[in-house]
Amino acid sequence: MKDSTKTLEHRLSRIHTALRKEQFDEVDEIMAGLEAAEIALMLESLPPVERITLWERVPVEVDGEVLLHVHDEVRSTLIDDMDPAEIKAAAAGLDTTDLAELFDDLPQLVAEDMLRSMDELQRQRLEETLAFEEDSAGRLMRTDSIGVRADVSLETVQRFLRWKESVPDNTDALMVVDRNGLFVGTLPLARLVSHPPEMAVADLMDGDVKSIAMDMPTREVATLFQTHDLVSAPVVDVNGMLLGRIVIDDIVDVIRDNSEQALMNMAGLDEEEDLFAPVLPSAKRRAVWLGINLITAFLAAWVIGRFEAVLDQIVALAVLMPIVASMGGIAGSQTLTLAIRGLALGQISQTNSNWLMRKEIGIAALNGVGWSLVVAVLAVLWFGSIGIGLIIAAALVINMLAAGVAGIAIPLVLKRMGIDPALSGSVVLTTVTDVVGFMAFLGLATIFLL
Amino acid sequence: MKDSTKTLEHRLSRIHTALRKEQFDEVDEIMAGLEAAEIALMLESLPPVERITLWERVPVEVDGEVLLHVHDEVRSTLIDDMDPAEIKAAAAGLDTTDLAELFDDLPQLVAEDMLRSMDELQRQRLEETLAFEEDSAGRLMRTDSIGVRADVSLETVQRFLRWKESVPDNTDALMVVDRNGLFVGTLPLARLVSHPPEMAVADLMDGDVKSIAMDMPTREVATLFQTHDLVSAPVVDVNGMLLGRIVIDDIVDVIRDNSEQALMNMAGLDEEEDLFAPVLPSAKRRAVWLGINLITAFLAAWVIGRFEAVLDQIVALAVLMPIVASMGGIAGSQTLTLAIRGLALGQISQTNSNWLMRKEIGIAALNGVGWSLVVAVLAVLWFGSIGIGLIIAAALVINMLAAGVAGIAIPLVLKRMGIDPALSGSVVLTTVTDVVGFMAFLGLATIFLL
Incomplete structure (x- = not known):
């Protein structure tokens, strides 16, 4: 087992090769030693035809678990391949929470x-x-928590547990409820086993414990688990009645999904996207993003078009203008990324956004002035015109300041409008830095060089 | 407590306002109800001066915990403000693992x-x-695990635990070791409490459990925890001797750091970066990334410069050329992001990269042809030249195909060279799509329109 993760890539390669050579004994042998999550990874790393071949060799009793571990889009392709009887068999072993997810x-x-x-x-x-x-605590909740009363002794609790003969996975605490089912606290197993049996639950229970409202968004539940280092937490309804519990391994999935989301959305992709989705639907989805960007690009081209007169006379401007746009775009995307992470971590509020803006303007001014000197010198050396050097330097400073302001303002405004800043932030930002960059550079050239 | 996360932003605003108005009673009152992780978040969301004011009001007994919860860069600024006696007092309450981190x-x-x-x-x-x-299992490991022998009864174990009177936080299982300290399995507390006291540990223990080598990279440990839904896992040395255990809440931090890393690195930032780092050092760090990108931008400008002749004659080319570069850049960054996530999740190996490349080429061909038609029609309408329309269409298809190939090839090559593809992938990709885009568009124009 010690080398299980080290050989992950190796096993992936072996499965790929065996599938290509149709050596199915070899495939089955590798699969036999894998956990559901590992089989899920194997399936995700295969193109459609090979994926279905492998899927049909997965034993039906782990089908349900595997379906839970793949990204949504891959899940659909797998379910499409199953007949109703197979789907029912796969679902048979799942508990209510998992079944609801599928x-x-x-x-x-x-x-x-x-x-x-x-x-x-x-x-x-x-x-x-x-x-x-969807995405509320109620959906993540398991209903297998064990409830005990506050007025009984530890010995009674233990007798009850021994009578049950088992305790659900990842139970780190029993739930203490009153006679009406109202949640009053938890009894950690660690306390149960380390205290005298004649003690009462009431004397030992943790009554100060975090309980989670059933409609709390999963993102907030995840923050709560991280802030308080929880392994499990009780879920209650509006009246404080115990409904169930949320367990850390489901929260780990939420944390991972949320962070994948920011990364993928910044490129206009969905975090559930299948790496091996067929060409046609993938092309369609990406076409939307490319189309939006094309509008941006044409807007920039239109700005350039306003300055045909100066471009017609000084060809050096056409050569140098992408530098102004590109440097603004890079500086802006650094500020934007920092702001998007800050918003995700909850570090940014209305009361500190001005501080942040001032800081980013300061950075933009320093780097704008610094790099504009370098660019100006290179431009003068290249084209032998001091005018061009001065103008590109001024345009660069203007564009980098605009990038700094936009990098903070855009995500804040988008967030207040209820739009995911990771998804649309970069398009809006590029529009700003392209338009400002071309306009400043070509506009200044029109004024001073024509 | 139910509304603790909902009011997070609200409390952040209240603290900011109170600090600005120097209402320190109000500050202390808000802080009193916060966990160390929440205080850490408050500190991270403040600019340097206000951060130090707040930090000096944090009670010394939680100083250590707070230091553990902030990003590295913020941690340094806080430690810089403490005198040796304060640092020693803050460290006093920490266990060995946490102390080593600081x-x-x-x-x-x-x-x-x-x-x-x-x-x-x-x-x-x-x-x-x-x-x-650093970043090995040994550094994450806690040495507070409780070891028991396989040949004793559950009753003996319970008597031992009651004698100890406490069990460490997040203990979900006891470690079973032989007389030489060799790890042989675990005894989950859930089993201990639900089975008859006369049973022997050997009959009940889980001997098939995952143990972690002390030198396993934390990234792999995190994968293991996720794959097997673990709450804790034993750490062993090369001989299989039990050294300690790793607990899920430390793994949650690893998972979050790793995903922040990909997001931040793609913008040339470090995941430990302080949102409110002072202007000068921030500007310096970002200057490096801007400088690298400036080389790329000048390379693109140099390519454009090779085609001054054609630009001098047909100004429409200068207007349209950013469209070709930009569409290639967007298409390429989508492929790159998908590849970077695939590599991070372990979905991509040498044996499936060809499949992936073919898929991305297919998508690039479809979107390239599709959008090039749109762009061609708009260019013809704008400039009234069918030649320009044909040439921009051809250049767009060429650049999007190049972007698709580069989006897969660049991260794979960088990874084989031991370079983080998230950090340098986007610069290399932009270089390719800029150079290919300008060269294809202006080159074709030189051949066919001059």
């Missing part, structure tokens, strides 16, 4: 059929879970 | 003084931890 991706007929074939209690639980909004 | 950031004299004032055992433990490489 449910939205199932073909409607299969979903309805599955609901009909469930017993009353199962169906009711699933419908209750599905009633919570 | 140790590298301490002024050398303070560090040496601290080592001298420790007792023998403490010093030895700290030196052992510091001997592990």
